Amino acid sequence: MTAYSKYFERIRVRPDTKAEARPNAPVCQWDGCSEPGTHRAPVGRLREGEYFRFCFDHVREYNRGFNYFSGLADSDIARFQKEALTGHRPTWKMGTSSGAKSSPDFAQQRSGRAGYHNRMRDPFNLFGTNEQQAARPRRARPLEAKALETLGLDANATSEAIKARYKELVKRHHPDANGGDRGSEERFREVLQAYRMLKQAGLC
Incomplete structure (x- = not known):
């Protein structure tokens, strides 16, 4: 240039x-x-x-x-700063509307407790009354069944039974109670994972 x-x-x-x-x-x-x-x-x-x-x-x-x-x-x-997080627009809590109150929560939907019949109108009572639906046994999903099997429980185990069994197994297989036994430590890890999965599914 x-x-x-x-x-x-x-x-x-x-x-x-x-x-x-x-x-x-x-x-x-x-x-x-x-x-x-x-x-x-x-x-x-x-x-x-x-x-x-x-x-x-x-x-x-x-x-x-x-x-x-x-x-x-x-x-x-402080109120101005809090409202600034949403751009000073009104917000509502989840589940405060009438439709949200009647609908099952996400954990129940995910676990299968709230079946399709609970999320739709049933004017002809095709799925039975609420009492009949509550009495109907619930089928555990594959991952839930495996987690229950890890804890030594069947598919009809209640929430209280799951928690009680979890506490019992944790005490039994905790590393402090077994002097660093590798097998017991692995079993302890499996129990923790199974209980976490059941908790996420809404069973306990």
């Missing part, structure tokens, strides 16, 4: 905004200042979108002492 290349002619130099803004800018709103107000500064809380016009020196001084929460109590500031 030569010193007088054609590319130099296309380079755009940013204009001096200070020099251009001086004749057209309003006067600085700082008391006793006659410089051009080339910089905007927010007016304050509850007047969003409104700005003062200051010169460079006075906008720096104004921003140094500006506090959006000036005059607010600590509780109001």
Whole structure:
């Protein structure tokens, strides 16, 4: 590239905004200042979108002492910060609507306790009454059946039975109670994993 290349002619130099803004800018709103107000500064809380016009020196001084929460109590500031997490939009808790109250929770749906008949209207009682549905034995899924088998329980085990069996096996196979026996330690790990799986399925 030569010193007088054609590319130099296309380079755009940013204009001096200070020099251009001086004749057209309003006067600085700082008391006793006659410089051009080339910089905007927010007016304050509850007047969003409104700005003062200051010169460079006075906008720096104004921003140094500006506090959006000036005059607010600590509780109001904390509430504002909490609402800011959702963009100051209203939120609702899960399950507060009438439809959510009647619907089974996610753990029951995932475990199969809440069958399809509980999530649909049954005007002709095709699936039986609620008492009949409650009395109907529940079939354990493969992973649940394996976890129950690990604990030495059958598919009809109640939540209390699962917890009691879990506590018993943990005490029996805990490494502190077996002097570092590898086999017992492996069994202890299997019991923990089985109980965690049953808990996630909503069975205990």
